Amino acid sequence: MSFRPMLVAAALVLAAGLSSPATFARELPHTEGQRPDGAAIASANAQATDAGMDVLRKGGNAFDAAVAVSAALGLVEPESSGIGGGGFFLLRRASDGKVVFVDGRERAPLAATRDMFLDPATGEPRPRQTIDGPLAAAIPGLPAALVHVSKTYGRLPLADALAPAVALAEEGWTFGDKNLAMMGWREAALAADAGAAPLLLVDGKTPALGTRMRNPDYAEVLKRLGRDGFDGFYRGDIAKRLVDGVRAAGGIWTLDDLAQYRVVEREPLVFQHRGKTVVTAPPPSSGGIALAQTLQILDGYDWSKRSELDRLHLRIEAMRRAYRDRAVFLGDPDFVDVPVELLTNPAYAAGLRAGIHPEKATPSAMLPGVTALERPDTTHFSIVDAEGNIASVTQTVNLPYGNAMVIPGTGFLLNNEMDDFSVKAGVPNAFGLVGDDANAIAPGKRPLSSMTPTIVVGDDQIAVLGTPGGSRIISMVIQGVLALDAGASALEAAAEPRVHHQYLPDEVSIEKEALSPELRAGLEARGHVIKEEPRTWGNMQVVTWDLTDGDVEAGADPRWKSVGKGSTQDGGIFR
Template sequence: MRLPSRGVVRIVMLLLVVAPAAAQDVVVPPRQAAIASANAQATDAGLEVLAAGGNAFDAAVAVSAALGLVEPESSGLGGGGFMLLHLPGEDGAPPRQVFIDARERAPAAAHRDMYLDAEGRVRPEASTNGALAAAIPGLPAGLVHLSERYGRLPLSASLAPAIRLAREGWTFGSKNHAMLGARREVLARSPAAAALFLPDGQVPEAGTVLRNPDYARTLELLAEHGADGFYRGDYARRLVAGVRAGGGIWSEEDLADYRVVEREPLVFDYRGYRLVTAPPPSSGGIALAAIFNILSGYALDTLSDTARIHLNVEAMRRAYRDRALYLGDPDFVQVPVAMLLDRNYAAGLRAGINLERATPSELLPGIESRPERPETTHFSIVDGHGNAVAVTQTVNLTFGNAFAVEGTGFVLNNQMDDFSVKPGTPNAFGLIGAEANAIESGKRPLSSMTPTFLIGEGRFAAIGTPGGSRIITMVLLGLQDLIDGGSAQSAADRPRYHHQYQPDVVSAEPGAFTAGQVAALEALGHRVSERESTWGNMQVVTWDQATGEVEAGSDVRWKSVGKGATSEGAAIYR
């Protein structure tokens, strides 16, 4: 049953503002615009739109559309995303924040047991590969909404760089090559997907120039007709026919009924900073608030590095446990937001933490999980007027469901796997859920995407990252770096570790811990797994509100692909 939720969330926002961050008398506007994204071609598209007089939101449309073309393994028009907006106050009014939910929705014909066999067992690959795995895309509607409601330029101007790239050619890079190899066999099953990404049946070499006129035409339809160019008419009929021919269950009504939702962001305070972040159906904001609320009871600056890591892990463990049990689409289930974010509830969780010993996850009642995999993309922008945006968008797994409809130019998502396909059974990211995230017609699946703003002490930052279930802990560590005085680049580069309740193991990037820290953590009872590879692709912009200086930090892990850049004078309009 649908439940009204927006009013509930507004009440929670008021409850959360316990100790407001200190106000700043004079805010100096940014002296430059700044963009950090996962691909230099997308960053350049955003800078072009800023130079043409667009604001941060016009630039976000440009970056998003370009990323869908040049980073198709991570996001695109066949997927969805979350957009967090910061708008400076006019005529003495305070700034305001807006959260745009462009998350995918389950088709009307979807039902709780659609991926189970006659014996109630999960059918392998049914929710991850092929047309049946696709939820109704939200990103096209999100781009139109962002442009029409908050942009300064016509949608056609903001989409122009991506349209040109699609027609004239974009450069297939090292990240594209690395990610495509893992999905080659599945992509080859879809003739339309294979035509896009496997010319002559082979994975293109890095440096190859690819063209995608179908993608350009899809963007042109959006520019000409708005959301109706995608969700209604001939284009919608083509999408539905292609999905149904591939074994999917979409209908024209599913597309016509899709709407983005503006929600109140989650807001909470920590150590003099105000954090503005994603509400449900994201689990990220609630988990972040829960972790910071637990940590607020400790004088962390007086503790050793090992003790701080230990407390971070114990707080992560408890936040992820609650994620599994309670969270889902707030338009369908009553999410106990007030309870999960209550400081007294956090104090109760804190009381169960032993400074001298790890808490085995089996002592916290719940259900089991398995490891996760990194996908998705993020970008952050601030313009010369003080507008800012943090966008995390995705097609879920690498190249989504690896299925494309002929003539569209993009792969579809496999976001249906983000539901609890069978409550208690982990999804492809190792995350488990209960009935709150069960499949239901028209429902949005739970997500870990966590675009976030940090505001206070004369500073502003926009931050986010891809990484599946690790998104939340990466954003946590990046925020802690910023709060401790770090820069945009140091926050993006910070070594990472992660715990998600189950499996009961602390995962760590190469070099994240010293040998002494590993030994100390294991002496406390933690099981530490040092991984061979890094994860995530964090993109951060910062704005010093006392001087107007800005910085863009793009994750060093993909430094030859991503790009953080500032642009003197761009988007400083009056």
């Protein structure tokens, strides 16, 4: 069944001029005369937060600090991100209110083909080829993004912003709880790779907690990046080493793949929600559109008069519909025509809302389409500096420890972002990923992402938030925004118990004890299938800036309280 008739009907509503969709914006009110009392950084690792604060102390701005945190996370959180992967930088400049979305997403190699992961004899996906090894790796975008953000928006030389990560790599970083938890899934694959095993394992096994890990190769790559910029990674010795290593292992990278990579500056997606301006990720992220759809569906209800059970039911139903559209229509906007204006129009949201029964779950089988289930590995950090500059950044290597492959002498893992493409329309891969032709593999194309770095601007507060979590990123950011609406602090928003629905499978995933017995029974009575997950998910990082008194707060997700860190600077004193 096609959605096109529904879209045509919605288009007629738009033509009538009854509603205004989300827009792409280049600037927002720049809070003239308003500055925070200090700076705040929330990231998934204390060593990375400290790197950002160190750069702020040395006179850098939020964008310099973002480069520092990003590079440090790539070292101390190799399971989640790194310069072998990519990321999105959502930035707001205080001096003129400029907002920009820096797209450093990975690209498919130029020799990639639509059916490259299918068995020629059966037409079915070949197991694990999008997960482990050289074919799984797309062309990294994060190094180019670091160069671009530093050169275009930073204040310090790039080498100075990278210096804390260089020092950590040379002097050693501490192997922690999250590194250990994620490595349990990937130890065998890491052990099988000649570059990854000596870098990340000790005698072929997972390191003990607290092990001091050194990485001089990573330090050298960062030094070259700081000295030579784009050419330090994408041309010359490092580029040749990467291409030779990938091709020797059976991959298809070329020097042209690296030399032709470009960061893309895109205008962020901007929409109104309960009197606030939400600034978020445009395609190739699916997150901003799904966030806009869900919140605009919910904005049609008198929220304050609804019971807690009603609010939860309506949120689940709104997410169900947004995730359906996500899978069908979204992909790289440089390759496919994404109907952003239509999908984010309040009139379209009203049509979706009309199909929601106030007291009964809608079976997903009644809403045709496909969806994707992604793995929960990525990282996010949020920054506000003392001038009011803002960075909301989400970056990734996709699955835990990427493709488990390190080219010897480089010091970093490669990604397995080719797994984020739809390898065959309507057919799941080994991890349940299902997509459609909009997200099909093509040379130079960026895979669809759920990363949703977001900034929410209200009359009395600016909030900066985001999280890892694969397809659950979107539902967590929705929860975070709604929690902040209700008066939650940065830490409370990051700690919010998680509830997720993504259309298929037709079930409500919850963290252990996320719902009271009464709420759970109420949802089940309305027809919702509840699945309590054995572990938590996500790692939300939130910073808030109170516009009335200038106070800033950093909230790092307490699910990893021994690892993440929110830090603030007040009156020149960092804590």
